[in-house]
Amino acid sequence: MGELAAFIILSAITLVSAAVVVTSGNIVRSGLSLVPTLLGVAGLYVLLQAEFVAGIQVLIYVGAITVLILFVIMLTQGGTGVRVRQTTGQLPAGMLTSAVLAALLIAVFRGTVWPSLAGTLPQYTAGPIGATFLTSAILVFLVASFVLLVALMGAIIIARRER
Amino acid sequence: MQVGLLHYLVVSALLFCLGLYGVLTRRNTVAILMGIELMLNAANINLVAFNKYVAPGALSGQIFALVVITLAAAEAGVGLALVMAAYRNLETVHVDEINIMKW
Amino acid sequence: MVNWPLEILKAVGLAAGIFTFLAVVAAMFGVLLERKIGGWIQSRLGPKHVGPQGLLQTLADTIKLLQKEHIAPRAADAAVFNTAPLVVAVAGLMSWIVIPFGTLGERVLVVRDLNIGVVFFAAMSSITVLGILAGGWASNNKYALLGGLRSASQMISYELPLAMALIAVALEAGTLSTVGIVKAQEGWFGSFAFRQFPAMVIFLVAATAEVNRVPFDLPEAESELVAGYFSEYTGMRFALFQLGEYAEMFAMAAMATTLFLGGWKGPVLPPLVWFLLKMYLIVFLFMWVRWTYPRYRLDQLLNLSWKVLLPAGLVWIMITGYRMAF
Numbered sequence: 132m133g134e135l136a137a138f139i140i141l142s143a144i145t146l147v148s149a150a151v152v153v154t155s156g157n158i159v160r161s162g163l164s165l166v167p168t169l170l171g172v173a174g175l176y177v178l179l180q181a182e183f184v185a186g187i188q189v190l191i192y193v194g195a196i197t198v199l200i201l202f203v204i205m206l207t208q209g210g211t212g213v214r215v216r217q218t219t220g221q222l223p224a225g226m227l228t229s230a231v232l233a234a235l236l237i238a239v240f241r242g243t244v245w246p247s248l249a250g251t252l253p254q255y256t257a258g259p260i261g262a263t264f265l266t267s268a269i270l271v272f273l274v275a276s277f278v279l280l281v282a283l284m285g286a287i288i289i290a291r292r293e294r
Numbered sequence: 295m296q297v298g299l300l301h302y303l304v305v306s307a308l309l310f311c312l313g314l315y316g317v318l319t320r321r322n323t324v325a326i327l328m329g330i331e332l333m334l335n336a337a338n339i340n341l342v343a344f345n346k347y348v349a350p351g352a353l354s355g356q357i358f359a360l361v362v363i364t365l366a367a368a369e370a371g372v373g374l375a376l377v378m379a380a381y382r383n384l385e386t387v388h389v390d391e392i393n394i395m396k397w
Numbered sequence: 398m399v400n401w402p403l404e405i406l407k408a409v410g411l412a413a414g415i416f417t418f419l420a421v422v423a424a425m426f427g428v429l430l431e432r433k434i435g436g437w438i439q440s441r442l443g444p445k446h447v448g449p450q451g452l453l454q455t456l457a458d459t460i461k462l463l464q465k466e467h468i469a470p471r472a473a474d475a476a477v478f479n480t481a482p483l484v485v486a487v488a489g490l491m492s493w494i495v496i497p498f499g500t501l502g503e504r505v506l507v508v509r510d511l512n513i514g515v516v517f518f519a520a521m522s523s524i525t526v527l528g529i530l531a532g533g534w535a536s537n538n539k540y541a542l543l544g545g546l547r548s549a550s551q552m553i554s555y556e557l558p559l560a561m562a563l564i565a566v567a568l569e570a571g572t573l574s575t576v577g578i579v580k581a582q583e584g585w586f587g588s589f590a591f592r593q594f595p596a597m598v599i600f601l602v603a604a605t606a607e608v609n610r611v612p613f614d615l616p617e618a619e620s621e622l623v624a625g626y627f628s629e630y631t632g633m634r635f636a637l638f639q640l641g642e643y644a645e646m647f648a649m650a651a652m653a654t655t656l657f658l659g660g661w662k663g664p665v666l667p668p669l670v671w672f673l674l675k676m677y678l679i680v681f682l683f684m685w686v687r688w689t690y691p692r693y694r695l696d697q698l699l700n701l702s703w704k705v706l707l708p709a710g711l712v713w714i715m716i717t718g719y720r721m722a723f
Binding site for chain 1: 401404474476477511512513516517519520523524526527530531534542546549550553556573
Binding site for chain 1: 295296297299300301302303304305307308309310311312313314315316318319320321322324325327328329331332335338339342343345346347348349350351352353356357359360361363364365366367368369370371372374375376377378379381382386387388389390
C-alpha cells in the first residue's frame with residue numbers, strides 16, 4: 132500500500148513538472164521545472180530497487196545537466212525575461228502526434244504478456260554494477276568514456292570564441 | 295493493488311510523449327533539448343522497470359540506463375555548445391528564425 | 398512488510414530533530430564561533446556584550462533578521478524568488494542524512510545508512526548550485542545574476558575534485574557507505590588521513606570552494622558584487638541562505654571527519670564527543686583559513702580547480718587503484 136502511494140506521488144510530481152517544462156511560456160520556469168521532473172524519476176528508480184542509478188541520476192542529471200541548461204538559457208536570449216511566443220505553428224500537429232503515440236504505446240503495453248525470467252535483484256546494487264562494468268560490460272564502459280572525452284573536446288572547441 | 299510493470303510503462307509512455315510534444319512544438323532550441331532529455335529519461339525508466347520485473351537475473355537494464363545517462367550528458371554538452379555558437383553568430387535561439395538556406 | 402506510518406513518522410521526527418539541531422548549533426553557534434575566532438586571529442575580542450562572553454549574540458542577530466521587512470523587487474519572478482533560499486537550505490540540510498554521529502552501545506547513530514552514502518552526499522551538494530542560480534536570476538538585478546553565474550561555475554568546477562577525493566576513499570575502504578568507511582579505519586595510524594593524505598587535501602580545498610568561503614568567496618565578496626546572488630534578499634530568506642551555507646560547511650566538516658579522521662573512533666570518551674571534537678577541529682581549520690588568506694580571483698580559482706586539483710585527483714585515484722590491486 133505504501134509503495135502504491137509513493138508511486139502515485141512520484142509519478143504525479145514527474146508528469147506535472149514535465150507538463151510545465153513543455154508548456155510554460157517562460158523559458159527559465161521551464162528549465163527550473165526540469166528539476167522536480169528528474170528528481171521524480173530518481174525517486175521512481177529507488178522504487179525499482181535501482182538505488183545506484185538513482186544516485187547517479189541526481190548527481191549527473193539534476194546536478195550537472197540542469198545547471199548546464201540553465202546556464203545556456205541565462206546566457207542567451209531567454210535570460211532577459213522578456214516574454215516571447217514559445218510555440219511554433221505546429222502546435223495542433225504536435226499535440227495530435229503525441230496523443231496518438233501515447234494511446235498507441237499504452238494500448239500495446241496493456242496487450243502484451245511479458246515473460247518473467249528467473250532470478251532476483253541483489254539487495255545492494257552498487258557493488259554488482261561495478262563488477263559487471265569491469266568484467267562483462269567493460270567494452271561499453273571504455274567506449275562510453277571515449278565518447279565523453281570526444282564530446283568534452285568537441286563542446287569546448289565549438290563553444291569557444293573565435294580569436 | 296500492487297505496483298506492477300504496466301504502471302511504470304504507462305508513466306514512461308506519458309513522459310515520452312510529453313517530451314515528444316516539447317520537441318515538436320517549441321521554438322527555443324534549449325526547450326527542444328529539454329524535450330529530448332525527457333524522452334531519454336522515459337527510455338531509462340523503461341529499461342530499469344524491465345530489469346526489475348522481467349529479467350531480474352542480471353543487471354543489464356541498470357547498466358544500460360547508466361550508459362544512457364552518460365551519453366545524454368555528452369549529448370547535452372555538445373548540443374548546448376552548438377546553441378551557444380549559433381547564438382553568437384546568428385543572434386537568435388529560435389529555430390524558426392534560423393533559416394539561412396536558399397529555398 | 399515495512400510498517401509505513403511508523404517509518405514516515407520516524408523519518409519526519411528525525412528530520413525535524415536534525416534540522417533543529419543544525420539550525421541551533423550550526424547556524425547560531427557556528428556564526429558566533431566564526432566571529433570569535435576571527436577576532437582572536439586578528440588580535441581583538443569578538444562579540445562580548447550580548448550574554449556571557451557574547452554567547453547570545455547570534456540569537457540576537459537572528460531575532461533582528463526575522464523581524465525585518467520582506468522586500469521583493471517588483472519585476473522579480475515571485476515564485477522562483479521565494480523558492481530559491483528553500484532549495485539551498487534544504488539541500489544543505491539533506492546532506493546530513495548519511496553522516497554517522499557515533500555509536501550508542503551497538504547502534505550506529507545515523508539517520509539512514511544508505512549503501513550509496515557518499516554518492517548521495519555529492520548529489521545533495523550539487524543541488525545547492527540550482528538554488529543559487531535560481532536566486533541570482535530571480536532577483537532581476539545584474540549584479541545578482543553575475544554573482545549567481547560566477548558562484549555556480551565555481552561550485553560545479555569544484556564538484557569534480559570533491560568527487561575524485563570521495564572516490565579515492567571509497568576505493569580504499571571498499572564501500573560507498575559512510576558507516577562502512579568509518580569502520581574501515583582502525584587504530585591511531587589507520588585513519589585515512591595518513592593513507593589518503595592527498596585525497597584529504599583535495600577534499601578540504603574543494604569543500605572550502607563548494608561552500609563559497611574565503612579564499613574562494615569571490616561570488617559573495619562585498620567589494621566585488623555587493624553581496625552576489627543574495628543582494629536582493631532580506632530578513633527570513635537571507636537567514637535561510639546563510640543557514641544553508643553554514644549547514645553545508647558543517648556537513649563538509651562532518652564528512653571530512655567520517656572519511657579521513659576516523660569518524661567517532663577514539664579511546665576514552667564517548668563516541669559522540671569524539672565526533673564533535675573532530676568536526677569542530679575541521680571547522681576551526683576552515684575558519685582559520687578564512688581569516689588568514691586573501692581572496693582568489695575568479696580565473697585563478699577556476700585554474701586551481703581544473704588545472705591543479707582535477708589532474709591531482711585523477712593521478713591519486715590511479716595510485717590508489719594500483720595500491721589496492723597489488
